[in-house]
Amino acid sequence: xxxxxxxxxxxxxxxxxxxxxxxxxxxxxxxxxxxxxxxxxxxxxxxxxxxxxxxxxxxxxxxxxxxxxxxxxxxxxxxxxxxxxxxxxxxxxxxxxxxxxxxxxxxxxxxxxxxxxxxxxxxxxxxxxxxxxxxxxxxxxxxxxxxxxxxxxxxxxxxxxxxxxxxxxxxxxxxxxxxxxxxxxxxxxxxxxxxxxxxxxxxxxxxxxxxxxxxxxxxxxxxxxxxxxxxxxxxxxxxxxxxxxxxxxxxxxxxxxxxxxxxxxxxxxxxxxxxxxxxxxxxxxxxxxxxxxxxxxxxxxxxxxxxxxxxxxxxxxxxxxxxxxxxxxxxxxxxxxxxxxxxxxxxxxxxxxxxxxx
Amino acid sequence: xxxxxxxxxxxxxxxxxxxxxxxxxxxxxxxxxxxxxxxxxxxxxxxxxxxxxxxxxxxxxxxxxxxxxxxxxxxxxxxxxxxxxxxxxxxxxxxxxxxxxxxxxxxxxxxxxxxxxxxxxxxxxxxxxxxxxxxxxxxxxxxxxxxxxxxxxxxxxxxxxxxxxxxxxxxxxxxxxxxxxxxxxxxxxxxxxxxxxxxxxxxxxxxxxxxxxxxxxxxxxxxxxxxxxxxxxxxxxxxxxxxxxxxxxxxxx
Ligand SMILES: Nc1ncnc2c1ncn2[C@@H]1O[C@H](COP(=O)(O)OP(=O)(O)O)[C@@H](O)[C@H]1O
Ligand SMILES: [Mg+2]
Numbered sequence: 001x002x003x004x005x006x007x008x009x010x011x012x013x014x015x016x017x018x019x020x021x022x023x024x025x026x027x028x029x030x031x032x033x034x035x036x037x038x039x040x041x042x043x044x045x046x047x048x049x050x051x052x053x054x055x056x057x058x059x060x061x062x063x064x065x066x067x068x069x070x071x072x073x074x075x076x077x078x079x080x081x082x083x084x085x086x087x088x089x090x091x092x093x094x095x096x097x098x099x100x101x102x103x104x105x106x107x108x109x110x111x112x113x114x115x116x117x118x119x120x121x122x123x124x125x126x127x128x129x130x131x132x133x134x135x136x137x138x139x140x141x142x143x144x145x146x147x148x149x150x151x152x153x154x155x156x157x158x159x160x161x162x163x164x165x166x167x168x169x170x171x172x173x174x175x176x177x178x179x180x181x182x183x184x185x186x187x188x189x190x191x192x193x194x195x196x197x198x199x200x201x202x203x204x205x206x207x208x209x210x211x212x213x214x215x216x217x218x219x220x221x222x223x224x225x226x227x228x229x230x231x232x233x234x235x236x237x238x239x240x241x242x243x244x245x246x247x248x249x250x251x252x253x254x255x256x257x258x259x260x261x262x263x264x265x266x267x268x269x270x271x272x273x274x275x276x277x278x279x280x281x282x283x284x285x286x287x288x289x290x291x292x293x294x295x296x297x298x299x300x301x302x303x304x305x306x307x308x309x310x311x312x313x314x315x316x317x318x319x320x321x322x323x324x325x326x327x328x329x330x331x332x333x334x335x336x337x338x339x340x341x342x343x344x345x346x347x348x349x350x351x352x353x354x355x356x357x358x
Numbered sequence: 359x360x361x362x363x364x365x366x367x368x369x370x371x372x373x374x375x376x377x378x379x380x381x382x383x384x385x386x387x388x389x390x391x392x393x394x395x396x397x398x399x400x401x402x403x404x405x406x407x408x409x410x411x412x413x414x415x416x417x418x419x420x421x422x423x424x425x426x427x428x429x430x431x432x433x434x435x436x437x438x439x440x441x442x443x444x445x446x447x448x449x450x451x452x453x454x455x456x457x458x459x460x461x462x463x464x465x466x467x468x469x470x471x472x473x474x475x476x477x478x479x480x481x482x483x484x485x486x487x488x489x490x491x492x493x494x495x496x497x498x499x500x501x502x503x504x505x506x507x508x509x510x511x512x513x514x515x516x517x518x519x520x521x522x523x524x525x526x527x528x529x530x531x532x533x534x535x536x537x538x539x540x541x542x543x544x545x546x547x548x549x550x551x552x553x554x555x556x557x558x559x560x561x562x563x564x565x566x567x568x569x570x571x572x573x574x575x576x577x578x579x580x581x582x583x584x585x586x587x588x589x590x591x592x593x594x595x596x597x598x599x600x601x602x603x604x605x606x607x608x609x610x611x
Pocket of ligand 2: 442
């Protein structure tokens with residue numbers, strides 16, 4: 001059967017191959033056009049959010065397990081980058097992998113307890129993880145620096161001959177931010193590839209079966225604990241690697257960053273982007289990830305916002321960001337539960353019919 | 359030794375006795391039917407056979423005790439089933455649903471799948487081919503790429519049969535495969551069931567509350583009432599059994 005092979009391809013149509021090619025090309029060229037620190041920072045944040053969101057999408061989008069514990073695993077990764085990368089001087093591949101392994105192992109330990117629970121109970125338990133995490137981060141001084149936090153500015157960022165902190169090609173020197181941009185988006189691209197491969201093969205089908213109908217999944221021979229925990233380990237591991245990069249980007253890791261708002265932000269990203277579609281997590285990360293930074297940057301143009309109480313305005317920037325996320329979540333859940341990725345698919349379908357009608 | 363040996367299984371929900379001391383055998387290649395009115399305990403027997411419930415008593419497949427094993431293990435030992443009220447993976451397409459039937463026959467784990475090199479891809483190709491054969495056998499070709507949530511009920515029933523077949527089972531359990539179908543769909547399903555028996559020789563246990571459908575089809579029948587066996591035998595034996603005539607056919611005539 002001739003169709004057999006195309007069905008196995010990641011990008012079955014010429015249209016999808018061309019689209020992805022364009023996206024990658026634009027991504028590579030961005031630092032040649034954008035040099036301002038603010039927008040470069042925004043794009044680095046988006047790349048880090050994409051890494052973490054692709055991970056959460058494996059757990060929530062493909063396996064149907066909602067977790068608010070993502071921030072905790074991001075924190076674990078960030079402290080790993082600080083402790084092994086900056087304080088101990090481990091090379092980039094090692095501290096990054098260590099973050100992934102630590103996230104995965106903690107996920108593998110916590111998962112079996114958390115995933116016995118379903119729905120709201122799972123949400124509450126994973127939320128508990130965030131509180132426990134902050135407590136540990138505040139008190140395990142020797143590793144985390146306690147409430148003072150710890151620095152990541154010494155973390156090694158080179159791979160082979162490429163030092164992402166300062167590298168150049170003939171005719172162009174890249175700034176540290178631009179280097180970081182390439183690094184996080186290469187990693188995000190790898191995460192996308194890994195999760196797309198999982199989704200199209202046996203383990204990913206099993207995850208989706210667990211999501212769609214867990215009784216039927218067991219009846220075809222799928223072990224629910226095995227796949228739920230597997231998804232949790234992947235999600236935690238990717239979160240920790242995203243957290244490690246976030247720690248490096250911020251140059252400093254403190255205990256309070258790994259809070260509920262960060263977890264909710266990730267849930268919002270995958271819902272707005274498109275739950276259960278690999279591209280959805282990336283779209284969501286691009287649109288929602290850097291939103292708080294953008295709001296803060298333009299807050300003086302928005303008179304109803306204040307940064308410090310008493311200087312005028314109605315709501316604080318932080319509260320406004322939370323409301324914005326809440327509002328976007330509600331709008332998408334009500335009107336486009338399949339998210340931005342579904343909008344894209346629909347646009348593509350329309351483009352196709354427009355082209356095929358003479 | 360019979361292929362499937364069920365010995366004195368009993369199951370209660372709270373105070374309600376759903377099955378009492380049910381005993382029967384299924385031979386290799388046999389089409390065995392379980393009939394009885396709604397609430398007689400037919401679905402409950404299936405739930406015991408594939409490990410969703412754990413009854414008292416004994417269930418053996420090729421001599422191996424199944425009670426106490428989790429459903430996923432029993433599936434990999436060779437028992438496949440369909441559900442009275444469809445249990446398909448509705449966001450996935452036909453082929454993916456059938457491929458999930460082959461889950462227990464495949465090996466690719468998370469790491470091999472993530473890398474998608476060598477074995478993962480080869481395995482995918484081999485098993486897809488088998489699923490395509492089943493798609494052809496059950497005449498599902500026109501629907502193969504569609505997410506199945508949107509397909510008509512009769513087609514979904516057939517897809518579920520396909521998923522169970524894809525498991526290469528030793529025993530196939532069909533829970534009311536024609537419930538809610540019109541006459542044409544019912545005849546179609548009967549034909550597929552006979553094809554499966556003739557071409558693949560899989561032993562089948564068929565649950566039905568419509569007696570006429572199974573009388574023509576089954577090699578042997580078991581009649582269940584209030585969780586108890588009132589008769590087991592060939593269609594002729596059943597049709598002439600005084601208990602069955604009194605309890606079941608009697609009301610119709
Ligand atoms: N999960 C359950 N909880 C409580 N009672 C149940 C459950 N499943 C079945 N029963 C009861 O067991 C009896 C047999 O049901 P079932 O096996 O579904 O019958 P059938 O499939 O023959 O219609 C019925 O009285 C039903 O109400
Ligand atoms: Mg029933």
